[in-house]
Amino acid sequence: MQKKILSRKSLGIPYMIFLALFVMAPLFVLIYYAFTNGQGEITIQNLTGFFSDPNTLGTLCYSFGIAAVTTAVCLLLAYPVAYVLATSHLKEKSVILLLFIMPMWINFSLRITALKELLTWLEGNLAYHPFLNTVIGMTYDFLPFMILPIYTTISKLDGALLEAARDLGAGELQAFLKVTLPLSLPGIISGVSMVFLPAMTNYVVLDMLYNSTYIMGSLIGSYFASYNWHGGSMIALILLGIVCLFTLLTRGDEEETARGGVLL
Amino acid sequence: MRGLRKNVIIRLLSGIVFSLLLTFLQPWAADLIKEPPALPGEVSAADRREEKEVTLRVCNWEEYIDLGDWDEEETIDLDSGDVIGENSMLEDFEKWYYDTYGIRVHVEYSTFGTNEDLYNMITLGDTYDLVCPSEYMIMKLLTEDRLMPLTEEFFDSSDKNNYYINGVSPYIRSVFENNEIDGKPWSDYAAGYMWGITGIVYNPELVSEEAASSWKILSDPAYHRQITIKDNVRDSYFAAIGAIKSELLTDEQFVHAPDYQKRLEEEMNDTSKETISRVQDYLQDVKDNAYSFESDSGKADMVTGKVAANYQWSGDGVYTMDQADEDGFTLEFAVPRESTNIYFDGWVLMKDGIREDPAKQHAAEAFINFNSRADNVIRNMYYIGYTSVISGGDDRRIFEYANWCYGAEDGDKDVTDYDLGYFFAEDGDETKDYVITAPSDQVYRQLFAQYPSEEAIARSALMVCFDEEQNQAINQMWINVRCCNIHDIPAWVWMIAAVLIMSSVILVWKNYSIHRSGMR
Numbered sequence: 084m085q086k087k088i089l090s091r092k093s094l095g096i097p098y099m100i101f102l103a104l105f106v107m108a109p110l111f112v113l114i115y116y117a118f119t120n121g122q123g124e125i126t127i128q129n130l131t132g133f134f135s136d137p138n139t140l141g142t143l144c145y146s147f148g149i150a151a152v153t154t155a156v157c158l159l160l161a162y163p164v165a166y167v168l169a170t171s172h173l174k175e176k177s178v179i180l181l182l183f184i185m186p187m188w189i190n191f192s193l194r195i196t197a198l199k200e201l202l203t204w205l206e207g208n209l210a211y212h213p214f215l216n217t218v219i220g221m222t223y224d225f226l227p228f229m230i231l232p233i234y235t236t237i238s239k240l241d242g243a244l245l246e247a248a249r250d251l252g253a254g255e256l257q258a259f260l261k262v263t264l265p266l267s268l269p270g271i272i273s274g275v276s277m278v279f280l281p282a283m284t285n286y287v288v289l290d291m292l293y294n295s296t297y298i299m300g301s302l303i304g305s306y307f308a309s310y311n312w313h314g315g316s317m318i319a320l321i322l323l324g325i326v327c328l329f330t331l332l333t334r335g336d337e338e339e340t341a342r343g344g345v346l347l
Numbered sequence: 348m349r350g351l352r353k354n355v356i357i358r359l360l361s362g363i364v365f366s367l368l369l370t371f372l373q374p375w376a377a378d379l380i381k382e383p384p385a386l387p388g389e390v391s392a393a394d395r396r397e398e399k400e401v402t403l404r405v406c407n408w409e410e411y412i413d414l415g416d417w418d419e420e421e422t423i424d425l426d427s428g429d430v431i432g433e434n435s436m437l438e439d440f441e442k443w444y445y446d447t448y449g450i451r452v453h454v455e456y457s458t459f460g461t462n463e464d465l466y467n468m469i470t471l472g473d474t475y476d477l478v479c480p481s482e483y484m485i486m487k488l489l490t491e492d493r494l495m496p497l498t499e500e501f502f503d504s505s506d507k508n509n510y511y512i513n514g515v516s517p518y519i520r521s522v523f524e525n526n527e528i529d530g531k532p533w534s535d536y537a538a539g540y541m542w543g544i545t546g547i548v549y550n551p552e553l554v555s556e557e558a559a560s561s562w563k564i565l566s567d568p569a570y571h572r573q574i575t576i577k578d579n580v581r582d583s584y585f586a587a588i589g590a591i592k593s594e595l596l597t598d599e600q601f602v603h604a605p606d607y608q609k610r611l612e613e614e615m616n617d618t619s620k621e622t623i624s625r626v627q628d629y630l631q632d633v634k635d636n637a638y639s640f641e642s643d644s645g646k647a648d649m650v651t652g653k654v655a656a657n658y659q660w661s662g663d664g665v666y667t668m669d670q671a672d673e674d675g676f677t678l679e680f681a682v683p684r685e686s687t688n689i690y691f692d693g694w695v696l697m698k699d700g701i702r703e704d705p706a707k708q709h710a711a712e713a714f715i716n717f718n719s720r721a722d723n724v725i726r727n728m729y730y731i732g733y734t735s736v737i738s739g740g741d742d743r744r745i746f747e748y749a750n751w752c753y754g755a756e757d758g759d760k761d762v763t764d765y766d767l768g769y770f771f772a773e774d775g776d777e778t779k780d781y782v783i784t785a786p787s788d789q790v791y792r793q794l795f796a797q798y799p800s801e802e803a804i805a806r807s808a809l810m811v812c813f814d815e816e817q818n819q820a821i822n823q824m825w826i827n828v829r830c831c832n833i834h835d836i837p838a839w840v841w842m843i844a845a846v847l848i849m850s851s852v853i854l855v856w857k858n859y860s861i862h863r864s865g866m867r
Contacts, residue, residue, distance in 0.1 A: 138826050141833035148840070203653060210572040210638040265858075290578075293639035297829045305829065308463040309580070309822035 113323075116316035129317035139302065139318065146298040149214070150282035153221040154229075157278050158271065160222070161229035165270075166263070169237035180234065187227050195291045198223055202292070213294035220288040225281065229274040236270030237263065272333045280326055400451040401710045404700060405437075406465065406475040408692065409458040411541070412436050412718070413730040423725060425747045432726040440717045444710065447508060452710045461579070469493075469697065476700035477711040482691045483581070485537050486528045486812035494536045495696035495703075501538075501712045511538050511719040516738035516770050518804075522691070526809065537693035538715045539736030541727075543661035544689050544799050544807055545582065546682040548668065553655040556791065559681035562589035564656065566632045573655040575648060576633060578640035580825040582688070585810055586658060587626040587633070588615055589685040596685040602806075615686055615808040618817040623824050630828045640829075650674060660690070662733030664796040669732070677788075680796040682803040689807035691736065721745055734797050738771045746771050746781055753785045753794040763787045765794060769801045 120126045133139050168179060186194060202216055203209055209216055240263065248258040286300035297305065299322055306315030415435040423430040437454045444452045457475070459465040462484040469475065480488070488494050504512050519542065523534040549559040553573070558564050565576055565586060577583060592614055595601055604610060634640070638654045645657040650670045659667065664680045671678040694715045701707045717723060721744040724735045728748070739745040746767070755762040764782050771781040785794050795803075813821065 137833045138830035141831040141836065144833060144836060145831040148844075208572050208638075209653070213639075290642065291644070293641075293644075295578075295634055295637075295640045295829065296831050297826075302826070302830065305822070305826060307467060308461065309818060309825075310463070310466065311822070312467075 113316045113320055116312050117320045118317075120313055129313050130321075132314065133317055133321060142297050142299060142302050145296060146283045149217055149221070149298060150279045152218050153225065153282045154275055154279045156218060156222045157226055157229040158275065161226060161233055161274065162271070165230050165233035166237055166267075169234050169240075183230050184227050186223075191224065192287065192291065194223065195220055195288060199292060209293050213289075213292070213296065216292040217289050217294045220292045221282050221285065224285070224288060225278040228277040232273040232277070233267060233270040236267045240266055276329060276333050280329065283325075284322065400453055401706050402453050402455060403477065403707065403710045403714060404455045404457070404475045405714065406457045406459055406468070406473075406478045408479060409460055411458070411479070411692075411727075411731055411733075413723070413726040415439075421729075423729060423748065423751060425725075425744055425751055427742075427744050427747060428722075430722045430725045430729075430744070430748075432730065436718065436723060436726065439723075440714055443717055444713055448709075448713070450706070450710070452713075454714070469699075474700045475697055476707055477694055477696060477714060479540055479692050479694050482526075482533070482537075482693065483810060483812040485533065485693055485695055488695065488697075489528050489531070489536055490812070493698050495698050495701050495708065496535050497538065497696065497712065498708060501715075508713070508716060510716045510721075511737070514719050514721065514724075514737040514740045514742065515539065516736055517773055518770050519691070519736040519738075523693075528812070533693070537695050538719075539691050539693045540715075540718070541662065541731075541733040542689070542691045542736050543734055543796075544682060544687040544803065545585065545658065545660055546664060546680055546687060546796070547656050548649055548659045548664045548678055548680055549656035550649075550652075551677060551679050551791075556679065556681055559656055559679075560684050561593060562586045562683045562685055563593055565590060565658070566629065566636050568636060570655060571636055572638050574636075575638045575641045575645045575654050575657040577645075577658050578642040580821060581810060582658065583630055583633075583640075583825070584626060584821060585615060585688045587629045588617060588622065589683055591622075591625050591629050593685050611686055611806065612808045612811075615688075616811050616813075618813060618820065620820070623820055627824045627827055630824075634828060646670070649678060661796040661799065662731070665793050666732040668793050668796065677792075679788075679791040680793075681791070682795075682799060682806075684806070687799075687803060687807045688810050689804070690810075693736075740773065749794075749798060750783050753783060753789050753797070755784050755786050759786050761787045763790055765790060765798075766801065767798050769804065770798060 117129055118125055118127065120128060164183070168176060173179065198220055199209070202219065206212060206216075244262050244266070245258055248262045253261060284298065284300035286298050286304070289296070289298060289301065299318065303315045303318050303322075306312070306318065413432045413436045415432045415438070417432045419431075421431065437456055441452055441454060444450065457473075459468060462480050465478060465480055466484060466487070469478070485494075500506070501509065502512050503509055507513070515538075519539050520534070523537065523539060524532050526533050547559045547564060549556075554564070554570065558567065558569070564570060565574060576586065589596065596611070596614065601607065601610070638648075641648070641657075645654075645659060646663055646667045648654045649657050649659075649667050657667075659680075661680070668678045668680065694711075696708060696711050701711065718727065719735075719737045721737070721739045721742040724737045724739070724745055725748045727733075728735050735745070737745060749767065753765075762784050763786075765785050766779075767781045767783060768779070783794065789795065790800075799807075
């Protein structure tokens with residue numbers, strides 16, 4: 084018995100080493116830089132500086148805005164598709180699903196380059212609509228991450244619940260609103276977190292689609308380019324904090340909805 | 348059970364510690380195994396021990412050296428012989444070094460994307476022996492005492508293998524000797540590699556030469572959303588100063604003043620508070636007027652016709668115009684009349700890499716020399732499009748190459764003489780030996796970008812390495828330009844956001860209370 088536990092646990096050692104070297108160690112370096120200044124003294128000035136500079140706060144809002152709009156657009160596009168796909172009786176469902184996932188197999192910068200040409204053809208001059216283009220680019224990039232979890236949750240729904248709702252006199256719409264939608268919330272939430280968080284920092288899309296306003300990712304880059312590792316690390320740390328907060332919040336929600344689902 | 352867990356943790360920890368040790372001690376252990384470095388006089392002794400190998404860690408710009416593998420038809424047929432890149436320059440160097448000095452050398456080649464990247468890499472622990480940053484970064488590294496001086500042997504012009512000192516252009520040599528930092532001339536520490544100036548690549552059908560010859564084009568509403576500008580603070584700063592001081596810089600009195608060169612450099616490196624705030628205002632206008640700030644896409648966008656003009660380094664300008672030629676349309680290059688930023692990328696030896704190892708230092712300097720040999724210079728220039736600091740000395744092949752690229756064909760009628768004496772002519776030479784008879788449009792095109800006219804060089808200014816305080820002010824300015832200021836977010840956005848947040852809170856709360864009532 085003892086031996087078994089030991090051997091099973093030791094299977095995790097390679098990953099622990101990986102974790103320690105590439106996740107924990109850099110994190111400590113990050114924390115060290117975030118709370119020191121150029122002279123190596125411990126300071127919280129980087130933190131207060133972030134929250135007192137209208138530019139960094141504005142960038143945070145701008146990133147938030149881009150991420151929120153992208154997430155909303157993704158959700159509006161993805162949900163109907165996932166719903167129709169999951170509830171249909173098509174035989175080739177998996178093929179259609181594959182079509183949605185396939186773009187992910189093509190290199191990301193290649194896809195955005197193609198999109199750039201397409202948008203230029205449509206709009207003429209990309210420089211007039213930087214925000215719109217960014218949202219389009221990010222939606223294009225992240226849509227599969229929204230479709231997949233929603234599809235999975237809906238296709239796992241217990242059909243008996245829907246039948247019960249109908250038996251008790253609910254119409255199509257009512258059944259959808261009261262049964263399907265609440266029960267697919269976990270899928271929506273995991274989709275949202277998979278789109279929202281990367282959309283806040285993915286500055287490559289902005290760069291490639293000629294949006295000259297910084298988002299969080301590019302702001303960190305600019306701090307490092309001006310040798311200000313301390314300020315850059317602090318922003319990275321704050322971003323990490325936001326991600327953690329977001330994850331905690333949605334996880335709490337997930338449990339809540341799961342319980343709620345059972346109660347329904 | 349407790350004891351067992353402890354055991355596992357100990358095993359785990361020791362595993363981590365051991366692997367950490369392995370990672371960090373590897374280079375040190377490798378040093379131990381290697382033999383001690385030979386002294387300079389002992390090069391011949393090392394000769395006998397063939398197994399000894401010098402490792403040379405080189406870090407260069409991306410795509411900044413010939414990697415060989417040319418097609419047969421790409422052969423450059425000059426009067427003095429053909430030039431073709433069969434193997435990569437690095438392989439050729441290793442072979443040449445062994446044939447010449449009898450020592451095996453292994454080049455570990457890495458690349459960097461920007462000077463700042465390189466600085467961060469070497470500051471955060473990467474070690475290189477030989478790196479190739481731009482002049483301002485060389486100055487920064489020099490003031491931080493991180494560079495090894497070049498040896499006297501490197502400057503010994505009697506050694507025919509010293510291709511650098513025997514081949515470097517007299518013009519470049521004087522720049523490197525006359526510019527000092529901390530009282531030391533650059534040439535003590537740095538050997539030039541490529542150089543160039545900044546300017547505007549433009550489509551002559553959409554933009555006039557007159558308009559493209561001023562930095563003010565960047566904010567010109569006539570070209571709204573049609574011009575890209577470099578996405579880096581130094582280049583943008585220089586252009587902005589050129590634009591806001593345009594009147595002064597083009598004033599006859601200023602231009603003909605006896606201390607013009609000195610005053611020009613002072614003006615272009617002005618970091619007074621007032622100037623920085625004017626630059627910020629100007630760049631904000633540029634941001635609203637330009638197509639975008641770009642770090643890499645400018646060349647392609649010019650060729651695909653997305654933009655009408657773009658701010659470019661001359662070497663990239665040559666590449667862009669070449670590409671456009673292949674696609675069957677014409678682009679031209681203009682150097683703004685206010686001033687142009689002249690830049691040099693140079694090889695420097697890193698103190699913490701060489702660590703006073705004479706074998707390494709010798710190999711590093713030989714690497715510079717090998718890349719300064721006329722045929723290799725041509726290969727690199729052909730491959731990357733930039734202009735080498737080497738003019739060739741007695742070897743005329745580099746001038747022949749320029750002539751091969753841009754000289755007029757026999758049938759051409761509309762030709763102009765283009766004098767490159769300032770770059771190629773040694774003391775004893777007649778400058779008329781270095782005149783290229785080129786098709787007239789080349790005066791505005793590749794030839795001009797590859798070897799700017801003496802007149803354009805006359806209004807060039809170096810951009811110095813700013814100190815920490817100046818850098819901070821300029822970078823803050825840049826962030827002010829590039830970031831969305833929270834005070835600029837319009838009220839309606841706040842209102843929409845407030846409504847959305849409120850409604851989602853209400854929604855969640857309502858759902859929650861339904862569940863709670865369901866529970867009851």
